[in-house]
Structure formats: C-alpha cells, structure tokens
Amino acid sequence: MKELKHERRSGSPAERRPRDTQSLLDRILDTPHLAEVVPRLPPEVLHRVIQTCGLEDCGELVALATHGQLARVLDVDLWRPVRPGRDEELDSDRFGIWLEILMESGAAVAAQKVAGMDVQLVIAALATHVLVFDRAAVSPPTIDGQEMPAGLRIGDRASCEVGNYLIEAKRSDAWDAIVGLLPFLDTDHPDYFHRLMRGCRTRSNSGYEIDGLHDLLTDGEQETFDLAVERERRREAQGYVTPAQARAFLQAARQLHLTDSTPPPRSTIAAAYFRSLEWEPPVDATAHRESKALPPVGSPTDETADAIAGVIDVLLEAGVLPRQPQALIGGSPAHARRLARLQAHLQVAREAGEAVYSRRAGELAFLANAILAGCSIDARSFTRQEASDAAAAVCNLGFENWPAAWRDGRTLPDEFLVSHDLIGVFQVGWTVLHGRVSMYVAGQLIEVLLDLRCHDREVQRGLTDLRLQMTKHRRAGEPWRARGAVDVILAIDMPAWATLLGLIDECPVIHAAMEASRGSRVRAINASSFEFISENSQIAAVRAFMQSLPDSLRAPIA
Secondary structure, X not given: OOOOEEEOOOOOHHHHOXXXXXXXXXXXXXXXXXXXXXXXXXXXXXXXXXXXXXXXXOHHHHHHOOHHHHHHHHHHHOEEEOOOOOOEEEOHHHHHHHHHHHHOOOHHHHHHHXXXXXXXXXXXXXXXXXXXXXXXXXXXXXXXXXXXXXXXXXXXXXXXXEOOEEEEEOOOOOHHHHHHHHHHHHHHOHXXXXXXXXXXXXXXXXXXXXXXXXXXXXXXXXXXXXHHHHHHHHHHHOOOOOHHHHHHHXXXXXXXOOOOOOOOOOOHHHHHHHHHHHOOOOHHHHHHHHHHHOOOOOOOXXXXXXXXXXXXXXXXXXXXXXXXXXXXXXXXXXXXXXOHHHHHHHHHHHHOOHHHHHHXXXXXXXXXXXXXXXXXXXXXXXXXXXXXXXXXXXXXXXXXXXXXXXXXXXXXXXXXXXXXXXXXXXXXXXXXXXXXXXXXXXXXXXXXXXXXXXXXXXXHHHHHHXXXXXXXXXXXXXXXXXXXXXXXXXXXXXXXXXXXXXXXXXXXXXXXXXXXXXXXXXXXXXXXXXXXXXXXXXXXXXXXXXXXXXXXXXXXXX
C-alpha cells in the first residue's frame, strides 16, 4: 500500500479559524468611533466577524449592535442543519452561549437586547433550558414540615422564583445567565417578560394524552415549526434559498434528458425564487420590516464613514470578506483557464448592459446559494467560496456540453447569455456531473469489486458490503450514500480511497490523491486539495483513473 499522509478537514468553522483572530479583533476594537461604526455595519459583515473571531470573544461588538442587526445575525447563527444539506433547526445550545455573552455586558444591557428579539424565538429556545410554572399553582416543597427556601435544588434541578413564576432548570448550561437575566426583564421590560413566561409556561404544560392524537405535533413543536417557516420566508426575501428548495432544485437538475430535441422549460423553483425577489410588500409592511431589520438610518459623519471603511479594509485584508462580488469569477490563473467558456460568455453579457449582467450575476448567486443550502461535500457543508466556485465550474461544464440539437448543430454563440439564463446551463452541467462522473464511477467500482478478492476475511467482508451498498444506492441515483462503506478501500490504497470519495460525492470533485493513486511521487495530500470539475478533459482523466483502478487495488492485496 502506498504511504500517504491524509489530513481530514474539520467541518467546524471554529476549528478552521485563522490563527491570528485575536489580532484581527483587536484591530476592529481599536477603530475610532466604534459605538457609531458597529450599528452601521451590514448584519452579514457582523456575522462574518463573529464566525471568524468566535462569539465568545465578540461580546463588545454584540453589545453595540442594534436590534435589527441582531435579528438578522440570529436568523443565521442560531440555526443549524442536522446534516449538511438538510433542513436547519433551532440550536438551543447556541442560544445559551448568546445569553452568556450578552450577560458579560451587564444584566441591564442583556435584558435590553433580549427584549428586542422575536419573543417566539426566545420562547422556543428558552423552553429547552427551563420549565416555567405559576408560583401560585405549585405547592411549596417542604422538608420536615418546613418550606424549602427559594433557589434550593429540588432533586437534581435548580430552581428560583422570578415575579409570580417558578423557574426550574432542565439543564445546567446557561442557568446562571438565565436567572441573572430574568429579574431585569421583569423590572425593565415587564410586558415582554410576561409574554415570555406565559409562552414558556404553555410549553412546560403541553402534551397530549394517549388518545389516538398523540402523534400530532405538540403546541411547542408546532410553534417551533411556524417559527422556522417564518424565518425561511424572511431569508428567502433576502435572496437566500431554503434547504428544501435547494434539494428539490438540485435533484431535478440531475435529471435532464440531454437527448431531447428541445431544452426543458425553466426550473419552476428558480422562477419562483426570482419572482419572490421582485415582489414588493405594502408600504406599511416595508417600513415596519426595515425599521426592525436594518441598521439605523442616518448619514454618518466623515469620521465615522472613514472608520467604517477602515473596518471593511481590515476584514478584506484578513480574508474575512471576499475581495470580489460573488458574481465575478476570480482565483488562480489555472482556475481561470478552466472557466474560460463561462468567463467569455459573462464578458459578452457585461458588454450588453448592466441590466443583462445583473440578471446573470443574480442567477449565479442563486446557484451558489442552492449548492450551499442543499448539498454537501466530503460529508460536510460547503463554504461560501466553495459553493461559488462549484456553481461556476458546473456552468462552464454546462456550456461545454450544451446539446447540439438545442443549438441546431451550430457553435454556441458568444452572446448566448444575452437572451438565455445560466439556470439551464447549470442544469446541463449538473446532469453531466451526475451521469458521467458519480453514476459512472459507482458503476465501474461495482464491476471492479465483483472480481476483487482479498485473503483477509475482514477486508473481504468489507469489500462485499461496499459492493452491495454501492449497488443499492446507485439504483436510487445517490451513490454518495455509500461513502461510509468505501472506508474499506482505505486499508488497500489510501489515494484510491480519497479519490473515490470525491468522485461519488453529491458534487463530484477531483481529489489531488488521484495523481498519487496513478503512480506519481505525491505522498502528502490534504483533504481540502481538490478541484471542481469544469471541463470534459477532467472527466476523461476520471475515466482513465477508473480504468487503472483494478490494477491499483489488486497490487496491494495480491
């Protein structure tokens, strides 16, 4: 077996932070007029800083943020997919960390920030941490006839009284922050406090008797579902694609019939997405939404404007913010060469006018968002940059494979994007990737495994299981679901294992290990060393690799 050092890439953003984040944060905190700068930062920029530097170290910035900024940041930061590409769910653990960070600025400040949050969101998150009961409805516990003092533990749970409510801990994390916050909410924001307590009390008492209806959602579960739906609507209005929409779009995009005489109609999901961006809500609703969601309106002073520009420059320099708009294609010279077709068509679209180019840029952003929300890579979520790079690569592949019947046998005109969108181009490329890479590689691997024999019984059982799993999931059109069984190849040929995992993925990639597997002198490869497939020449290299695979796998176990 070839020796190869393989470094798995962590899926946690925190584990991939730049080493010098403290220096970056210090530079931001040293910005003049910081109290005027932070409220004017776009929420997306503020969230990027929190992601990069860590929420635990960004308490001072959080304390200066407006209610509108926090609402937008929490819409992103408090929701996590159970698995990459799946629907996002409210992360109550993360909410507990937010409470602790807010409390570092003082209970009064924390109460003021929380009182500006959506009360249904706070109810849903807080109800996973505590139980709430009316104090009058709960008989005081006694020991030897003496009433227990407030705050004493009842069994393994801590409890306390705030206002007319008994608060009981369901878990220990964030308990100190919660009991420190609630009295200030009660005193300084009584209306919000009582709405919050009544909501938590309802959830504490909810449940169905076993009467045939107990499979229905509880009140709390229904409210959390409604909360998620409302969040998706807000995010959609801001240009994001929901995971469900993204999965449906990507699944449909894999199923184009490239032998048809005419191209398919435009994706209904993409069309609905762009219609939602064009829809304008009533004036009153717009004013209400803007007042709650955006930084305060008002022209900054020259000094503040310079300070804001300075912060943006610092973030650009540190790589926290991209230097180019998402619609533009950048990267290394080799990367640009692989995207030559897309680049040429986009340049003609740009020359056709701002309106045309803006539409194409919006389509490219939609495609990147669809990949980001509905797809995974190496069993983890895409980064924003990876999703943008993948969308561009797939579009370039789509241009190269645009069926001759759809262009009457002629060369695709340079001005194609002036009158056609990128959605259809992406669908062609995505279909080609699925059929000529993922499904092809899975089928070839099954054939190889039929003849592969190993004297080690455990390895042989693993090979047989891999063949069965791959056959099952290939029939379903999802060979990447067999990736766990591919680990048996690790014991035979590590470069081949890493390469196969990349090629059968939802978004197939060519791992740098492919060259090592074919006999090059490469011996140390990082898991992030891969490139997206954007040209037919890369697909030809994949086929050459699969043809050499039987010899690569047989040699170590012969």
